[in-house]
Amino acid sequence: MAKSNKPIVWGLFAAGGTVCAFVIPVMILITGVLLPLGLFGPPEASYESMTRIVSNPVVKIVLFGILFLALWHAAHRLRITVHDFGIRNDQLVARAVYGFAGLFSLIALVTLLSF
Amino acid sequence: MSRNPYVREVPRTTWYMRNNRYIRYMLREVSCVFIGLYAASLTVGLVRLAQGDNEWTHYLNGISSPTGILFSLLAFGFACYHSITWFNVTPRAMRIPKGDGFVPGPAIVSAHYIIWAVVSLVFLLMMGVL
Structure with missing residues (x-):
């Protein structure tokens, strides 16, 4: 049987979809709504508290896992959805979406390690 | 001699507009754009936080702007829709x-x-x- 990377691609998609379903809504609520509304205090205060939170090794690992899986899930689903919107250049689309996911995963990894 | 096969015309870019089921399917699929953009924006937030106090304040101003809040609310809605359709x-x-x-x-x-x-x-x- 021909070798295929489909199980890995779809496995990561499924893992990412599940993780996103559990954590992304509450994360958007916290970092996208409550943080800008000032629930963590003025910028100086939130700078201190957020730096303290992401310096925790467990938070680093969990946050990287979430970001990596969310980016991968989104990239793979977008690749399929773009086809549904009538764009048929799959090779180019795949490079673009996986490239985006890979780039931001790498940035997240390097940045988290720097704290 | 065989006749030409019948090919039903399907508009390539707007086919899902015919039917509410298809529209809901596309909304579910489009949730990935918001999840991806949110993950990318959170990554940028981490970079700003690592760069220092000043950069973090700039980032906070960005996500606190009307556009930033509107994006977060939209992304929240799509993320919840993803969760519901995924769990169901x-x-x-x-x-x-x-x-x-x-x-x-x-x-x-x-x-x-x-x-x-x-x-x-x-x-x-x-x-x-x-």
């Missing part, structure tokens, strides 16, 4: 044997909703929001 099909993805049959679908779906609520509460508690 879990019985078809996992068949858990129990006795002579399987764990009934509604029990699997409910379990996912309960875990969703618990995970959300834990996140809010750990961030000191609740």
Whole structure:
């Protein structure tokens, strides 16, 4: 049987979809709504508290896992959805979406390690 | 001589507009754009935080702008829609044997909703929001 990377691609998609379903809504609520509304205090205060939170090794690992899986899930689903919107250049689309996911995963990894 | 096969005209870019089911399908699929953009924006936030006080304040101003808040609210809506559609099909993805049959679908779906609520509460508690 021909070798295929489909199980890995779809496995990561499924893992990412599940993780996103559990954590992304509450994360958007916290970092996208409550943080800008000032629930963590003025910028100086939130700078201190957020730096303290992401310096925790467990938070680093969990946050990287979430970001990596969310980016991968989104990239793979977008690749399929773009086809549904009538764009048929799959090779180019795949490079673009996986490239985006890979780039931001790498940035997240390097940045988290720097704290 | 055979006739030309009948090919039904399907508009390539707007086919899903004919039917509410297709529109809901596309909305579900488009949720990935918001999840991806949110993950990317959170990554940028981490970079700004690592760069220092000043850059972090700039980032906060960005996400506090009307555009930033509007994006977050939209992304929140799409993320919830992703969760709901994802959990509602879990019985078809996992068949858990129990006795002579399987764990009934509604029990699997409910379990996912309960875990969703618990995970959300834990996140809010750990961030000191609740």
